[in-house]
Amino acid sequence: MAKSSRAAFFAVIAALAPACAHAEDLSLRGMIEPELRLFTQSASSARQKDTDISVSGELTGKYMWDNGDQSLIVTPFARLDQRDSRRTHWDLREARYGLVMGKWEVRLGFDKVFWGVTEAVHLVDVINQTDLIEDPVKQEARLGQPMLRLRTTQDFGTFDAFVLPYFRERDFPGANGRPAYDIPVDMDLTRYESSRKERHVDAAFRYAHHLGDIDFGLSYFQGTNRDPILTPALSSGGDLVLSPYYAQMKQASIDAQATKGAWLYKFEGYWRHELGREYEAATGGVEYTFYGALGTEGDIGVVAEYALDSRGLMARDPYENDGFLALRWTANDEASTSFLGGAVVDAETGAMGFRFKGERRLGDDYRLSAEAYFFGNVPRPDPIYSIADDNYLQFRIARFF
Secondary structure, three states: OOHHHHHHHHHHHHHHHHHHOOOOEEEEEEEEEEEEEEEOOOOOOOOOOOEEEEEEEEEEEEEEEOOOOEEEEEEEEEEEEOOOOOOOEEEEEEEEEEEEEOOEEEEEEEEOOOOOOOOOOOOOOOOOOEOOOOOOOOOOOEOOEEEEEEEEEEOOEEEEEEEEOOOOOOOOOOOOOOOOOOOOEOHHHOEEOOOOHHHOOEEEEEEEEEEOOEEEEEEEEEEEOOOOEEEEEEOOOOOEEEEEEEOEEEEEEEEEEEEEOOEEEEEEEEEEEEOOEEEEEEEEEEEEEEOOHHHOOOEEEEEEEEEEEOOHHHOOOOOOEEEEEEEEEEOOOOOOOEEEEEEEEEOOOOOEEEEEEEEEEEOOOEEEEEEEEEEEOOOOOOOOHHHOOOOEEEEEEEEEO
8 A cells, every 4th residue: 555545544543533532332343264276277477376375354443423423434454475475465445434414424534435236347336446466357356445425315316426535556466476467567667647646636426316116326437547558668677568557537427227026127338538539338238036946945147248348359348349148046045155157258359258156154254255267269359368378266265253
């Protein structure tokens, strides 16, 4: 974490310490989670290995006072990795103060915000930076984002306004890391379109409401694009590397979900202006649930989605012309057993990706999860070509306390 981010966090804590000293309610919860990754193909670099062991931990402390109208939540996260020094890292997922005043709420500090409804890819989710070294394939893990958030909930909808005073760069795997790009990313060569670099003040607005069975959100973001452009460059030692470039962008987006009995209809789409160019992207689909499937207490859901990007193969997101089909099973048992398996097919390049994830609680304090990611028929022009030889299995067992 950058020095300025740490300084901002400690400033917030110092300002709120007197209030927390009189907290009426304090709770602590956490978990520690060993992880094993097994790669099924030989690595493209001699420095990369076929196995990797790591352990992560997370602790959440919550203070509530003033009849619950004021709160302080702090959630640090850390991982120690056997192979990759960059994956050995820590982060503040949350470190925020909250104040509720009737229909109004203010939050200040590090926080996480999620926008989106689809399964395969969340196009409109742009507030938080992706924690790529935690979730390199699906890219759903997020870093905490410094922000001031103002929310009001009215009968005609919920409004959110965000001021984002500091930008957080994306971390990339190191030379020993895997999955990773064939050409390493040199974060020392990071460049910005804005002269203020990471101190550019971003802003976002969102309106969310429902009309009958339809839930929807309208959002606008203006600031530094969280997804960098990677361009070839030479490192200080003269090696070929990739240099991240963060452009400024404006994005207007919509996400919606309609519930019709056992059917779910989902859509996400945006219009974006970046580097003097306008483009659009959208994804949507359906999900049908068979309740009490096969005479059991479990439910089986079938998910079908499609994603399009007007940039085609020039898109930085791999979902530029892709179909997604998945099967979701929820056992509805005391162990919260679940499984999701799906396949992504690129209609333009023919590349295929397969992912599977299963979870089950073991007693009250443990959770076992297993994941698998495989790629096939990936040609060189496809955006996922660099990690196509990094098929892997992942096992985690979490201990909660």
